[in-house]
Amino acid sequence: MIQRYRSRISGPLLDRIDIHIEVPAVKYCELADRREGESSTAIRERVERSREIQRERFKGTKVHCNAHMPPRFIRKFCEPDAAGHRMLELVTDRLGLSARSYTRILKVARTIADLAGSDGIRENHISEAIQYRSLDRKT
Numbered sequence: 001m002i003q004r005y006r007s008r009i010s011g012p013l014l015d016r017i018d019i020h021i022e023v024p025a026v027k028y029c030e031l032a033d034r035r036e037g038e039s040s041t042a043i044r045e046r047v048e049r050s051r052e053i054q055r056e057r058f059k060g061t062k063v064h065c066n067a068h069m070p071p072r073f074i075r076k077f078c079e080p081d082a083a084g085h086r087m088l089e090l091v092t093d094r095l096g097l098s099a100r101s102y103t104r105i106l107k108v109a110r111t112i113a114d115l116a117g118s119d120g121i122r123e124n125h126i127s128e129a130i131q132y133r134s135l136d137r138k139t
Contacts, residue, residue, distance in 0.1 A: 016100070017104075018067060018104050018107065018108055018132075019108060019132040019133075020132070020133065020134055021131070021132055021134050022134055046115055047115070049114075049117070050111065050114040050115045051065070053114045054066055054114060057077060058073075061073075066107050066108075066110045066111045066114070067107055067111075069107055069110075071103070074103055074106055074107065077110060078106040078107065078109065078110045078121060079120070079121065080106070080109065080120075080121040080122070080123070080125075080126050081120060081121065081122050081123060083122070083123035084109070084121055084122060084123045084125070084126040086123075087123055087126050087127060087130070088102070088105070088106075088126055091130055097133075101133060104133070105126065105129045105130055105133060106121070106129075108129040108132055109121045109125040109126045109128070109129035110125075112125040112128050112129055113125045
């Protein structure tokens with residue numbers, strides 16, 4: 001039933017959504033776990049640093065964040081390392097990603113790298129961004 005419902009959503013519409021993931025139910029043992037995770041304050045600070053990086057990156061332009069990068073900025077600011085390139089090639093061929101999905105992955109990877117404080121986009125940033133494209137996967 002889930003697959004039938006998903007098939008009603010057109011590929012071009014899905015291509016326009018940056019992140020799509022499945023969120024499974026949380027198990028009781030995870031809910032009851034008392035270990036401390038990353039605090040909301042620490043997460044907020046990381047997001048604010050990332051937003052500042054983006055403001056500096058696009059200073060003097062009409063672009064304000066990675067999601068709004070035009071193609072020429074994607075080529076300039078979203079160049080992955082060699083391992084990231086190999087992963088993108090493999091995934092693009094295997095999943096038959098559209099050009100729009102490919103650029104969405106690069107933009108999300110750029111944001112993940114910004115959140116990590118990384119100047120460059122690494123394979124792990126590409127890998128994480130690909131994970132956020134679950135509806136692109138052929139099942």
